[in-house]
Structures are given as C-alpha cells and as structure tokens.
Amino acid sequence: MLPEVEQYFRIEKLPHMWCPGCGNGIVLHSLINAISGLGLDQDKTTIVSGIGCASRAAGYLDFDTLHTTHGRALAFATGIKFSKPELNTFVLMGDGDCTAIGGNHLIHAARRNINLTALVFNNNIYGMTGGQYSPMTPNAKRATTAFYGNIDRSFDLMELAKGAGATYVARATTYHTELLTKLIMEAHKNKGFSLVEVVTACPTAYGRYNKLGKPADMLKAQKENAVNIKSLKDGIVPEGKFLIGELYRAEAPEYIDQYLQAATKLREKGGK
Amino acid sequence: MTTPRLMQGNEACAEGALAAGLNFYAGYPITPSTEVTEILSRKLFENGGRFIQMEDEIASMAAVIGASLTGAKAMTATSGPGFSLKQENIGYAAMAEVPCVIVNVQRVGPSTGLATAPAQGDVMQARWGTHGDHPIIVLTPSSVSECYQLTIRAFNLAEKYRVPVIMLLDEVVGHMRERVELPSANQVEIINRKQPDAAPHQYVPFRSGYDKVPSMASFGEGYRYHVTGLVHDDDGFATTNPEIVQSHLNRLQDKILLHTPEIVDSEQVDTEDAEVVLIAYGGTARSVTRAMRMAREEGLKVGMFRPISIWPFPEEQLKLLSQRNVKFITVEMNFGQLALEVERVVGGKNAVYRANQVNGELIKPDTILDRIREVY
Numbered sequence: 001m002l003p004e005v006e007q008y009f010r011i012e013k014l015p016h017m018w019c020p021g022c023g024n025g026i027v028l029h030s031l032i033n034a035i036s037g038l039g040l041d042q043d044k045t046t047i048v049s050g051i052g053c054a055s056r057a058a059g060y061l062d063f064d065t066l067h068t069t070h071g072r073a074l075a076f077a078t079g080i081k082f083s084k085p086e087l088n089t090f091v092l093m094g095d096g097d098c099t100a101i102g103g104n105h106l107i108h109a110a111r112r113n114i115n116l117t118a119l120v121f122n123n124n125i126y127g128m129t130g131g132q133y134s135p136m137t138p139n140a141k142r143a144t145t146a147f148y149g150n151i152d153r154s155f156d157l158m159e160l161a162k163g164a165g166a167t168y169v170a171r172a173t174t175y176h177t178e179l180l181t182k183l184i185m186e187a188h189k190n191k192g193f194s195l196v197e198v199v200t201a202c203p204t205a206y207g208r209y210n211k212l213g214k215p216a217d218m219l220k221a222q223k224e225n226a227v228n229i230k231s232l233k234d235g236i237v238p239e240g241k242f243l244i245g246e247l248y249r250a251e252a253p254e255y256i257d258q259y260l261q262a263a264t265k266l267r268e269k270g271g272k
Numbered sequence: 273m274t275t276p277r278l279m280q281g282n283e284a285c286a287e288g289a290l291a292a293g294l295n296f297y298a299g300y301p302i303t304p305s306t307e308v309t310e311i312l313s314r315k316l317f318e319n320g321g322r323f324i325q326m327e328d329e330i331a332s333m334a335a336v337i338g339a340s341l342t343g344a345k346a347m348t349a350t351s352g353p354g355f356s357l358k359q360e361n362i363g364y365a366a367m368a369e370v371p372c373v374i375v376n377v378q379r380v381g382p383s384t385g386l387a388t389a390p391a392q393g394d395v396m397q398a399r400w401g402t403h404g405d406h407p408i409i410v411l412t413p414s415s416v417s418e419c420y421q422l423t424i425r426a427f428n429l430a431e432k433y434r435v436p437v438i439m440l441l442d443e444v445v446g447h448m449r450e451r452v453e454l455p456s457a458n459q460v461e462i463i464n465r466k467q468p469d470a471a472p473h474q475y476v477p478f479r480s481g482y483d484k485v486p487s488m489a490s491f492g493e494g495y496r497y498h499v500t501g502l503v504h505d506d507d508g509f510a511t512t513n514p515e516i517v518q519s520h521l522n523r524l525q526d527k528i529l530l531h532t533p534e535i536v537d538s539e540q541v542d543t544e545d546a547e548v549v550l551i552a553y554g555g556t557a558r559s560v561t562r563a564m565r566m567a568r569e570e571g572l573k574v575g576m577f578r579p580i581s582i583w584p585f586p587e588e589q590l591k592l593l594s595q596r597n598v599k600f601i602t603v604e605m606n607f608g609q610l611a612l613e614v615e616r617v618v619g620g621k622n623a624v625y626r627a628n629q630v631n632g633e634l635i636k637p638d639t640i641l642d643r644i645r646e647v648y
Contacts, residue, residue, distance in 0.1 A: 076337060
C-alpha cells in the first residue's frame, strides 16, 4: 500500500471482504486521497456508515468509525455532528441503504443543509443480500427479485438531493478517480449538506444478472457512458449516457450554524 | 430543596433530565409525550444544549445514539407507535453499549389505539421490543416527583452500565399535576460513564474488568475506535467466532445480572400484616393506594408491593413477601403482562389473582376494591 494512504487504514483488517472486481476499494482510495489532500485531522474526523457492502468500508478506516443500522447512517451522523460540530463527518452509504430504507433521512438531512459529506456507492443493486433491485436499479434491468426485468422507475439521486435542499451535488465513477477525489474534497469544503454519488460496479450480482461482462468491461462502460458536465453541449444528455462532475452548488444557511447563532443571540439579548 | 411547584409528570421528566446533565435531545411529536419534547426544545436552546426535531422516531433514536458517542447525555421521548419505531435503534444502543434514556409515555394500543388515554401495554415491549436477547433497564414512576427522581436515576444507570434505560410512564403519570419540591442542584447525585484509563493506542473499547462494563471514549478524542451493531470482539470489530459471540452476548446479560441487587427498586406499603398484597406500578398504583385504604376501613388487611424498576424485576423482594401466607392481586391496565413475572416469581406458593382493565380509563379504586373482596 502507498505510504501516503497507509496511515488512514486499519491495515490489520485487510484484505477487505469485497468481491474481486468490486469498485468499492477504488472509492475508498479516492476518499482517503481527499481526506489526505484536505489535511484533515485524523482524530477529528469520523466515518459513519449504514448497512450493506459499501458500509463495511468504515471498519477498514483508521478514524472514529460508526457502522450503524440499515438506512440510518445520516440520522446517527446528524447526532454526532450536531453534538460535536468540530468533527469532520463523512457518511458512507450504498444506493439501497441511502435511497430506499434511508430515503427519509436523506431528504431531511438535505433539507436541513446540515454540514455532512455523504458518499453514495451506487452499484444499482443490493449486493450483500445477493442482488435484489434497489431504487437505483434502472428500469428493465434484472435482479433476483426482478427476474423478468425491473418494472420500477429509478431515482435520479442528483435531482432528488438537489430538490431536497442539498447545497453540493456531484457524481463521479470508479473510472474517473481523480475527478472523484476532487469532488469529495469540494463536497467537504462546502459548508452544508453535500452528496457525491459514485457509480461503482458490482460484477458479482448486477453485472452477472445483466450480462455486463467482466469487471474491466463494466469499468469501460463507466468511461464510455459518463459525460462530464463541462463538456456537455446544449445541455442535453445523450440517450443512455449520464452526467458526471459538479452538478449543483448553492448557498444556503447551514443547520448547526443557524441553531448556534440563534441560541447565542438569545443569550446575548439577556433572554434566559 | 427548592420552592414547591405545581408540575406535570412529563415536565418533571424534562426537569430531571436537565438536572442529570442532559445536553442533547432528539424527538418527534407524539401524544401523550409531546410536552417532554416541547419543554426541552426551549430549555436546551436557552442553556447551550442541543435540541433537534427529527424526521421520525427512528431518526431521533439514531441521533441520540450518535450524540452519546461524542460524550453527550442524550434522551428522547415517545409514546405507543413511536416506541415501536424506536426499537430498531434501541437494540443498537444495547449491542453497542451506548448510554441513553428513552421516555415512553404509554397510551392504549395496539397500533394507533387511543392516543390520549392511559394503558400499560408496553411492559413486555419495553423488555423485549427489539429483536434478540439484550440487556435493558426499565423504571416506572407513579408520581410527579418520582418522574423527576427516576429520570435522574435513569441517566445514572445508563452511564454506569452503558445500557439504554427506559422510563415507562403512562398517560396518567405523564399528564397529572402535583406539588413537588425538587432537590437543589448540589443534592443531585450525578454518575458519568467510566473514561478509558489507557492511552489511545492501548485502548480496547469493549474489554471490561470485574464489573463487566467497558470504559467509553468519546468520538473526537483520538481513540479512533470502531462501533458496530454486529456482534463484535473486544476491539469492536465484527466477528462470527462462536466462542467470542457467546462470550460477548453473555457479558451483555451478565453486566445487568451482576448488578441487579443495586439496580432493582421497589416499595411496600402496609404489607407487614397484609393478607392480600396488591401488586401495582405507575398510574395504577395510585388507584391501588386508594383501594387499599378503603379496604382497610372495612377491616381487610391489604398492602401494596410496588415495583419501581420493573426490568430487572425486584424478584428477591417479592420472593421474601411470598414466603408469608398472603394472596396476591396484580393490578394492571393491560391483559396481564407483569402478572406473568409475578406468577413466575411466586412460583405457585401463593394464590395469585389478576385485576385488569384496558378501556382507556384509569382503573378505579372501586373496581379494585371489588376484586379485593372477591379474593379475600
């Protein structure tokens, strides 16, 4: 392992439990590069995760780490951040974890614009339980619970986060690792609720049921189907492609700031 | 003591929590517990604490646990359906040994039931509501001043044993108003969680000594440890090793079993010469007290045994009582939940009767008196 990232890992917990070809390790590398690049204090940084393949990442990282219940990572993280705002708080979730069972917590964390940096590992499937469709599984794709093809419509997570009030919304893939690192850094610098979606391959479940080829083919597909927003012409995303890059940024009051300022003002006024 | 005040049970819970050092509250509105949330939303805002109204009951329980991990004294309050929703993360708090207090002001169930009416149907849910065997402490106040005192105790027990502690009120106790004299701040005993005495690199977060309770570092202090709801080893990391799993789960049970004598609490009234002993807790104990006096006026020798901690149950105290020739009547606003525990403890040595009512009203002294006459 590269010495500059080694200090952030619990080396004795490796090798990780993910399947060969899984993209989760690539996401972790970018996360660590971002944390290292931002120069964050390791003792003042906490990683909160939910349940699922992606959420196992917390255990490999050498910070205060909290592996919570399914879908609830943002709610636990809200308690941590609100209680101790000086902690840099990253929240790692899978697509099912964040957008299905955790959907309510997602929209309300975004609405509050609480200063959390959320990473959604989007592999379009529930991997740990063996490949059931999630709210991020595209229509007509197959899963163990959609043998004849998924009839659900999928979320556009970027639009969802933006609509709910997130002030930084971005997407990258595990092919575009430098972009991913940069986006995580920018997301963390944003004082408010930031969400970065990472398109990552699950060759074992999603790839296999949908005949998407080998892990390398799935990576190649990420390269071919991702369109950087900066190179987008006429604002139209070509059929079958998706946008990557910084997709939305806004200014809005941050939740904890608002609370603390209002409470301080009350005390200064000599209110109780 | 401070000046006497007229206070509501829910308000006394809020005041007790503040006296115990509460500095984080996450909640969601639900009848009949909402006053706890309303009062603390204001008081914590005023005193530099943190209050947040979360999107649901699940999230408020999660936020409480997150805050507690940073060193905060954290609480939530709920009722009926909300208590059901909190069960998932109450289990997490039990497994990860995160101190926290949950106030549940019982209303009639199942489901939405009767939102504004008292019941005691959550006795078993308070004990077994979350999946899997787990340790828990449940306290049941029956007066406003006891709401205050027991909430302080709830925090102290949560901190001392690293367990979720449930304050089990019912709508009568939560909403009634009584004159209370609160102890002044310096009269309140405060217990804080044991801090690690090892340096961060030597800290083993879930290793415990003779008392079975591990020390607890706060997030952000350099200990950099892992917390999970999976069964874990002393280092805090998930394991499926059967020996470690068994020993971990044993320890969670044992840490409460070992300290049961100091956790349990009960009260006896006029039991010395009693031939019939009424067993009651919470709001029901108020009616029982009156019924007992009425029975005494008729010359019937009646006493009351009132469990104050219902989980763990004051088993030894009741066993002692059952060695005498007395009959028991367990009076509850449910179909007989704590009665099962009473019957287990008494073990057939004495006659055990029940008096139950679930109609949305506090069981009346007259109803209890009729039952006393029947079994006397």
